[in-house]
Amino acid sequence: MWSTLKIELLYWPGTGFATRCExxxxxxxxxxxxxxxxxxxxxxxxxxxxxYEDDYRRAQRDADR
Known part of the structure; x- marks a missing residue:
């Protein structure tokens, strides 16, 4: 997960944070x-x-019919 986080959030072009809170x-x-x-x-x-949840809900609705 950490490598994904770094690539998709931290190393994305133009990404920078002014504060720790940001x-x-x-x-x-x-x-x-x-x-x-x-x-x-x-x-x-x-x-x-x-x-997955959408498919589950759809299957539940279809079963109720």
């Missing part, structure tokens, strides 16, 4: 907004957590 907020936005919900996961069959 860097912490960027890290939280990255983790909560991209890394955790949207990155594909092998254990979820190559889906992101968001896609």
């Amino acid at each position: 860097a912490e907020h960027a890290l939280i936005r990255y983790l909560d907004g991209w890394y955790n919900p949207r990155r594909i996961q092998a254990r979820l069959g190559g889906l992101s957590p968001d896609e």
Whole structure:
């Protein structure tokens, strides 16, 4: 995870932080907004957590019909 974080957040062109607080907020936005919900996961069959949950909800709705 740390190498991904460095490549996708810290080493991205034009990325810089004026304060530690600014860097912490960027890290939280990255983790909560991209890394955790949207990155594909092998254990979820190559889906992101968001896609997996959408498929699960869709299957539940179809089963209720």
